[in-house]
Amino acid sequence: HVQLVESGGGSVQPGGSLTLACEVSGGGVEYIAWFRQPPGEGRKGVASWNLEDEEPYYADPVKGRFTISRDNVKNMLYLQMDSLKPEDTDMYYCAARTVGYGGFWWIPATYAYWGQGTQVTVS
Helix, strand or coil, X not given: CCEEEEEECEEECCCCCEEEEEEEECCCEEEEEEEXXXXXXXXXXXXXXXXXXXXXXXXXXXXCCEEEEXXXXXXXXXXXXXXXCHHHCEEEEEXXXXXXXXXXXXXXXXXXXXXXXXXXXXX
């Protein structure tokens, strides 16, 4: 069983930075990812880390501004968010997908485990 506990988030002015953190416990994880969810809409992939090839993946709107990273020793996943824009405002969720689930990394239905979410506000 995989558990995810998020921290970070908050309010920042446009152009500022925030760092989200996700503590991951449990085994069998293939992908760990960050999603965002606008009010009244479905969750959208922001960035993902593939634990098999140790490669990051990003959604186009955040490329060059956000950086996903992992600390193997601390079992942590981070999302460094730079050059934040008002349109980045959303609830952000950490998610984990275990080995055996296929599909593109940005599809939320392929992730079985989710954190509680953390609010990011840019204004």
